[in-house]
Amino acid sequence: MSPIEWTVDYGHGPQPCQVPHAWRQDVDVRWEGPAVYRSVVEVVEPGGLCFEGVSYRAEVFVDGELRLVHEGIWDAFWIDLTPWARAPVPIEVRVTKGGGPTFPVRDVLSGFLPYVFQTFGGIFRPVEFVPGSNPLEDLPPAPPTRVRVEGGRIFIEDKPFYARGLLHWGWYPEIGHTHPDDETIVRELDAVQTLGMNLVKFCLWVPPHRMLEAMAERGLEAWLELPLWDPSPDPDRLSAMEAEIAGIVRQYRRHANIVMWTVGCELSHATPPDFRRRLVELVQRETGCPLVKDNSGGAEMYGGDPQEFGSFDDFHPYCDTPFYAPVLDTLLPGARRAIPILLGEFDDYDVHRDLPRLRREAPYWTSTDPALNDVGVRWQHDLPGFLPLTPWAEDRPEQAALAESSRGKARFIRKTVHEAVRERESISGYVITGIRDTPISTSGFFDDWDQPRFSRDEIEPWNGDHALIRVPLRRPPWVRGGNRPGWQDASNFFAGTVRIRLAVHSVPGVLGTLRWQIRSVETEDVVAQGTAPSIPIGPLSTIEVGEVVWEQAPPGRYVLVARFGDAENRWPLGVEPGFEATAWSGWALHDPYGLFEGIDASGDGPTLGSAMPSDWDGRGILGLTGPETLPAPFWRECIQTFGPTVAGLGFAEAWERLLAISGDTVLDPAWLDAHAPGWSAEIVRIDTRTYVERPILVRTRQGGWITTLRPFGGLGIQPSGVRRNPSGSALLDGLRRLVEAGPP
Numbered sequence: 001m002s003p004i005e006w007t008v009d010y011g012h013g014p015q016p017c018q019v020p021h022a023w024r025q026d027v028d029v030r031w032e033g034p035a036v037y038r039s040v041v042e043v044v045e046p047g048g049l050c051f052e053g054v055s056y057r058a059e060v061f062v063d064g065e066l067r068l069v070h071e072g073i074w075d076a077f078w079i080d081l082t083p084w085a086r087a088p089v090p091i092e093v094r095v096t097k098g099g100g101p102t103f104p105v106r107d108v109l110s111g112f113l114p115y116v117f118q119t120f121g122g123i124f125r126p127v128e129f130v131p132g133s134n135p136l137e138d139l140p141p142a143p144p145t146r147v148r149v150e151g152g153r154i155f156i157e158d159k160p161f162y163a164r165g166l167l168h169w170g171w172y173p174e175i176g177h178t179h180p181d182d183e184t185i186v187r188e189l190d191a192v193q194t195l196g197m198n199l200v201k202f203c204l205w206v207p208p209h210r211m212l213e214a215m216a217e218r219g220l221e222a223w224l225e226l227p228l229w230d231p232s233p234d235p236d237r238l239s240a241m242e243a244e245i246a247g248i249v250r251q252y253r254r255h256a257n258i259v260m261w262t263v264g265c266e267l268s269h270a271t272p273p274d275f276r277r278r279l280v281e282l283v284q285r286e287t288g289c290p291l292v293k294d295n296s297g298g299a300e301m302y303g304g305d306p307q308e309f310g311s312f313d314d315f316h317p318y319c320d321t322p323f324y325a326p327v328l329d330t331l332l333p334g335a336r337r338a339i340p341i342l343l344g345e346f347d348d349y350d351v352h353r354d355l356p357r358l359r360r361e362a363p364y365w366t367s368t369d370p371a372l373n374d375v376g377v378r379w380q381h382d383l384p385g386f387l388p389l390t391p392w393a394e395d396r397p398e399q400a401a402l403a404e405s406s407r408g409k410a411r412f413i414r415k416t417v418h419e420a421v422r423e424r425e426s427i428s429g430y431v432i433t434g435i436r437d438t439p440i441s442t443s444g445f446f447d448d449w450d451q452p453r454f455s456r457d458e459i460e461p462w463n464g465d466h467a468l469i470r471v472p473l474r475r476p477p478w479v480r481g482g483n484r485p486g487w488q489d490a491s492n493f494f495a496g497t498v499r500i501r502l503a504v505h506s507v508p509g510v511l512g513t514l515r516w517q518i519r520s521v522e523t524e525d526v527v528a529q530g531t532a533p534s535i536p537i538g539p540l541s542t543i544e545v546g547e548v549v550w551e552q553a554p555p556g557r558y559v560l561v562a563r564f565g566d567a568e569n570r571w572p573l574g575v576e577p578g579f580e581a582t583a584w585s586g587w588a589l590h591d592p593y594g595l596f597e598g599i600d601a602s603g604d605g606p607t608l609g610s611a612m613p614s615d616w617d618g619r620g621i622l623g624l625t626g627p628e629t630l631p632a633p634f635w636r637e638c639i640q641t642f643g644p645t646v647a648g649l650g651f652a653e654a655w656e657r658l659l660a661i662s663g664d665t666v667l668d669p670a671w672l673d674a675h676a677p678g679w680s681a682e683i684v685r686i687d688t689r690t691y692v693e694r695p696i697l698v699r700t701r702q703g704g705w706i707t708t709l710r711p712f713g714g715l716g717i718q719p720s721g722v723r724r725n726p727s728g729s730a731l732l733d734g735l736r737r738l739v740e741a742g743p744p
Contacts, residue, residue: 004127009036022055022122022177025364028371029118032100034059037093037123045131046082049091052208053125053179056098056108063089071240073098073109074206074227075247076125078134097121105377107237109244111204111227112265113178114377116169116438117365124177125208142253142287149290149311151338153540154428156221156259160539162507163260163429164463165199165223166192166445167345170207171438173365178205185211188450192435193218195445196456196463201431203345204229204265206248212255221259223344223431224252225296226279228264231271238275246282253287261289262314262344266297268304280309296344312428314344321413321635321659322716325420325472326485332426340428347417348433348443350637350688351453352406355393358383358448365439380440382690390691398641405653406639406688411458412655413635418462419469422505425542442688466510466567471501471544477720487717491656492574492726495555500548504564509539512565514546518573521557528553557650572656576726583736584608587620595623595712598723606704606739608732612675618702621735628675629665629708630694634658637689643682646697649734660718660727663708666694676700683709703743705735 007014010027014036023035034057041049051058053073060068060079070077081089098108099119110119148155155161170178180188189211192200200215201223212222226245231238245263252258263279264271276294283292293310300306301315319327324347331341358366367373368384375381387393392402414432421427437444445453461467473488490500502514514532519525532546545564558573581600589601590609601608607620612628632638642652651657672679678701685694697707711728712721719725722732 004039004041004129006037006039006123008122009038014038019123019127020053020125020177020179022120022124022175024120024176025372029376030100030370030374032098032102033096033121034094035121037095039091040088041081041091041129042088043081043084043086043129046085047129047131048078048080048082048134049127050076050078050130050135051093051123051125051127052076054093054095054123055119055121055177056103057096058123059094061092061094064092071103071108072244072247073111075244075251076136078130078136080134081129093123095121095123099376104232106230106232107234109227109231109241110229112169112229113171113205115229115379116171116440117173117378118374118376120177122177125179136251139250140254142289143256145288145290146256147259147290149340152333152340152426152428154291154340160507160509161198161221161259161429162540163199163221163223163342163431164197165201165221165429165431166195166197167201167203167431167434168205168207168436169203169434169438170205171436173363179208180211182210182214185214188435189214189218189220191446191452193220194456195452195454196460199223199259199429199431200435201225201260201344203434206252209252209255212252212257216255216257221257222255223260223262224258225262225265225344228271229266230268231264233270238271242275242279245279246286249283249286258287259289260291260312260342261287261293262296262310263292263294264296265344266302266316267295267299268302271295271304273305273307273309276307277309291340312340312342314342316345317343318346318348318433318636320633320662320664320716321416322662322718324417325717328420328424328427332424341426342428343421343430345431345433347414347430348441348636349410349413350442351410352392352402352639352686352688353437353442353448354399354403355387355390355691356395356399359387359393363448378440380689383439386691392686392691402639402641402686405641407453408653409635409639409655411454414459415462416659419467422462422467423469423471423503423542425505425540428540440689461567461569464567465507466512466565467505468562468564468567468569469503469505469542470571471503472717473499473501475719475724477724479720484720486720486724488724489660489719489726491572492576492660492730493553494578494726494729495553495575496578498548498550498553498573498575500560501544502546502548502562502564503542503544504537504567505542506537507540509537509541510565510567511536512545512567514562514564516546516548516560516562518548518550518558518560521559521572527558572654574654574657574727574730576730577733579723579729580733583733587736590616593625595625595710595714597712597721618676618700619704620739621704621732622706623711624667624706624708625663625665625710628668628671629663630668631664632666632685632687632694633664634662634685634696638685638687640696641684641686645699645738646682649731651731657727657730658709660713660725661709661711661731662715662718663696663710664715665708666696667698667706667708669695672698672706676706679706683707699744701743703739703741705739
């Protein structure tokens with residue numbers, strides 16, 4: 001049968017179109033329709049039309065008579081044309097999209113795309129004539145499951161499986177809907193596999209069948225998260241959503257490489273327990289999959305009714321980097337039943353995007369015209385506002401350096417976080433946010449032009465089958481009469497003995513021998529090396545494989561390189577001079593918050609303080625955490641710029657040093673103007689979602705320093721107290737010398 005030809009009419013007359021089709025900038029993005037699609041189908045034999053996807057409501061007229069009404073984006077439907085066999089018959093489809101007053105976003109299975117950009121409308125998936133009877137009535141049962149679960153461990157086809165996935169929101173700005181062509185599917189999946197990922201999580205949308213088939217051809221697994229997010233609590237609407245979900249599950253259960261299912265994401269009290277339980281039972285019954293969960297993210301993290309259903313735990317920790325390890329510890333099973341723990345989305349980091357190119361090319365999703373880019377239901381809609389105004393959208397020479405700095409910070413964050421994940425063998429895998437940059441986020445492994453941001457070599461040390469990791473060194477401080485959680489810095493040490501424990505997490509299991517070297521960054525000489533006895537590691541296990549010991553380490557910058565079997569990893573190391581308590585003897589101490597414990601500063605010179613004294617003369621160092629500051633993460637959603645003084649101290653882009661001293665606030669510029677007029681910034685936080693700039697470290701006109709960095713540590717895995725924090729001690733010592741040298 002020849003291809004079906006279509007026209008579309010937005011109320012101004014028909015024009016040719018090619019299905020799959022979604023109306024995009026053809027009309028105001030706020031327009032819900034109906035758009036009218038027309039065709040004449042030559043019915044050569046008994047059969048009917050199969051519509052694979054229409055968004056959202058389709059009223060199908062055959063020969064001028066309304067014959068079918070279908071509501072739902074993601075499930076296919078069929079209409080019988082047998083009465084018109086062996087004759088041409090006119091077909092008209094009136095399509096109304098969701099997101100408008102007729103079908104508000106929360107009333108239907110809209111998924112997450114409306115929060116990324118907008119809803120879309122149209123016949124966005126193929127329409128084909130199918131001979132015979134309705135192919136959707138007697139769908140084949142699900143194939144036998146390939147998944148087996150033993151306690152917290154997952155096996156696929158009896159092989160150990162550790163999920164290493166990317167989160168996919170279905171954002172395809174080039175086509176404006178969620179049905180990419182075969183060329184796009186192949187390119188995208190090849191790129192995912194090249195990175196070493198083994199899974200794609202379709203987050204709150206349903207991909208085309210062809211995409212899942214292409215994944216199966218490559219040995220890639222799928223996690224299908226049904227498009228239920230922040231739904232209306234109305235019982236009638238929930239009932240309609242339940243019926244639509246049932247249709248989706250029955251049509252997609254044939255894909256054996258869907259190895260995990262979640263009913264929805266970050267659900268709250270709007271979804272009653274019985275509703276979620278029924279959906280879990282539906283998916284389990286229809287698919288036979290052992291890995292089904294009602295609520296991706298979980299009530300323990302996101303609130304809502306604490307009753308949860310399903311066969312695995314799924315958490316979405318989004319933390320600033322120092323807090324990841326302790327937060328992960330709170331998610332471990334303890335005495336709970338042993339089931340797989342998956343991080344269903346996590347570890348985002350918004351890099352600096354190519355704003356000059358976006359300003360030049362002006363894609364529709366950056367427009368300030370609401371007809372092209374209305375805010376809709378989005379809570380994040382900053383880009384159109386700042387893109388025309390920010391200096392960072394100009395062709396400045398600093399652009400390339402900032403982009404590379406941002407990329408380097410992203411590599412550091414993800415390496416640090418994933419090593420913490422793989423140390424915890426109770427965790428069965430992860431899905432990283434996300435696959436591609438979107439209008440609300442630049443955390444993608446691929447940028448706005450779908451180009452890769454990282455290579456496989458850059459992520460292999462933490463994303464491979466075997467991962468070499470450092471075992472945290474515990475150092476609980478004694479505070480107010482008892483111990484509190486505490487750690488020793490794994491990257492920075494005081495001169496003397498350096499000890500680092502190493503472990504390996506292996507997916508298939510491995511027998512290996514640890515070999516390590518420490519090299520000088522300056523001379524590239526090997527300053528220490530060693531081996532450890534061979535040790536076997538079982539599948540899906542994490543085991544310590546040896547200890548790095550370097551006696552009498554002198555101050556300097558070094559790199560530790562370690563190998564175990566096929567796994568290799570490397571970490572920057574800093575060795576700092578020992579803490580000099582007497583160096584502060586001539587200083588005055590103003591420490592109402594008790595942050596500089598152990599520093600003997602009893603003189604009348606410059607001030608070291610955790611707050612500003614009423615009579616401060618601008619000389620000294622203030623480490624502030626109080627009302628003079630504004631909350632802001634140091635690691636997530638931002639990049640920092642560094643002045644030459646900070647570079648001279650060795651802290652510019654030295655992420656391993658900054659991890660031990662990073663804060664969770666920035667300085668309030670209005671407070672600085674009032675209390676330290678004439679200040680100049682040495683470290684600036686640039687918010688990569690809004691491009692608002694705020695200072696982190698400033699120099700006063702008198703040569704003093706004010707900062708929200710924490711030389712005393714104390715956040716998350718940071719060492720607690722200056723005396724235990726080599727990086728903090730080095731920063732304070734460097735700033736002290738600058739103060740004592742006088743104003744620049």
